Amino acid sequence: MTIGLFPQAQIRIAGDRGLLVEYGDIIDPVVNNKVRSMAALLEIEPIQGVMEIAPTYHSLLIIYDPVRTTPPEIQTSLSAMEDKLSQITIPPPDTVEIPVCYGGEYGPDLDFVARTHHLTTAEVIELHSRQKYLIYTLGFAPGFPFLGGLPEKLHTPRLKTPRILVPAGSVGVANNQTGIYPVASPGGWRLIGRTPLRLFAPEKSNPLLYKAGDYLKFKPISAQEYIELDERGGE
Numbered sequence: 445m446t447i448g449l450f451p452q453a454q455i456r457i458a459g460d461r462g463l464l465v466e467y468g469d470i471i472d473p474v475v476n477n478k479v480r481s482m483a484a485l486l487e488i489e490p491i492q493g494v495m496e497i498a499p500t501y502h503s504l505l506i507i508y509d510p511v512r513t514t515p516p517e518i519q520t521s522l523s524a525m526e527d528k529l530s531q532i533t534i535p536p537p538d539t540v541e542i543p544v545c546y547g548g549e550y551g552p553d554l555d556f557v558a559r560t561h562h563l564t565t566a567e568v569i570e571l572h573s574r575q576k577y578l579i580y581t582l583g584f585a586p587g588f589p590f591l592g593g594l595p596e597k598l599h600t601p602r603l604k605t606p607r608i609l610v611p612a613g614s615v616g617v618a619n620n621q622t623g624i625y626p627v628a629s630p631g632g633w634r635l636i637g638r639t640p641l642r643l644f645a646p647e648k649s650n651p652l653l654y655k656a657g658d659y660l661k662f663k664p665i666s667a668q669e670y671i672e673l674d675e676r677g678g679e
Contacts, residue, residue: 449475453526455519461495461507463515465522468502471592471620475502476580480657481532482525489528491521499656500581501590539576539659542624542639544615545670546572550638557600557617557634571595572636573662577622579654587626587644587652591660594622606632613639615662624660626652637662640674 449468458464467482468475483499493513498505508518546569547554558565577591584590594617602618607630610616614625616633625631626643645651654660665673 448472449478453522455515455522457515458505461510463506463508463518464503465506466503471501471580473578473592476578476592477534478529479504480534481529482522484534485525485528485532488532489525491518494518498583500583534657537578537658538654539661540654541661541663542615542641543665543669543673544573544637544639544662545665545667546615546637548667550667550670551615551636553616553634554636557598557636560600561597563597568598568636569664571598572617572622573664576659576661579656579658579660581656582652585625585627585629586646589623589654589656589660591622594620596620598622600634602634603632606630610635611638613641613643615639637664638670640670642677 448470449472450466454466456464456466467478479499479502482504483497486494486497491513493509494506495509496507506518545551547565554565554568558568561568563571572595575593575595577593579589580592581590582588598617599620600617609628610625610631612625612628614635615637616623616625616631616635618633623633624639624643641653643653
């Protein structure tokens with residue numbers, strides 16, 4: 445099988461009301477761009493009977509009403525839309541800066557990550573914070589950003605046993621990914637820092653600071669700066 449961007453989308457049944465439309469098999473900006481372009485086109489030209497679409501790293505999950513349409517009908521529509529993708533312009537990405545206090549009580553796994561890779565904690569912080577990370581998709585918990593671009597030197601296996609509760613704002617790494625927990629939840633990622641920003645505000649019309657397709661840039665801050673920002677409500 446060819447690895448990367450598929451010449452043609454591969455469509456699989458996902459339950460009694462779903463279709464999984466795969467455009468590739470790797471975490472890659474080119475593949476993700478096609479996913480986002482198709483999602484944008486489906487918003488502009490909805491397919492009859494399609495109730496919901498959920499873009500991921502390299503696929504679209506399509507939820508449909510089986511009374512109104514069928515998988516072959518959806519597949520025919522998707523094939524016809526392929527020629528229109530070149531006409532879709534995705535809005536330029538924003539770069540959102542996230543202040544992070546690394547280590548200590550905010551990043552209990554920072555020392556482990558450093559030891560695993562024979563680095564100092566300062567080197568881990570420098571490596572992690574110098575990148576701009578593409579937000580491929582949001583999921584798992586409200587606003588959880590799955591980010592691409594983690595330096596290979598920081599690829600670290602997740603915890604064997606997940607924590608029962610990870611504090612909101614925790615920044616972690618797991619295998620070749622990094623991300624942030626916007627809300628307190630269980631989780632198995634290695635925690636290396638925490639942001640005082642309030643990342644998920646459901647009472648606002650726009651509850652998130654970022655969206656899929658944006659970039660995140662982590663900015664190291666001191667424990668005192670964390671406290672001051674936290675006292676202002678993470679705004």
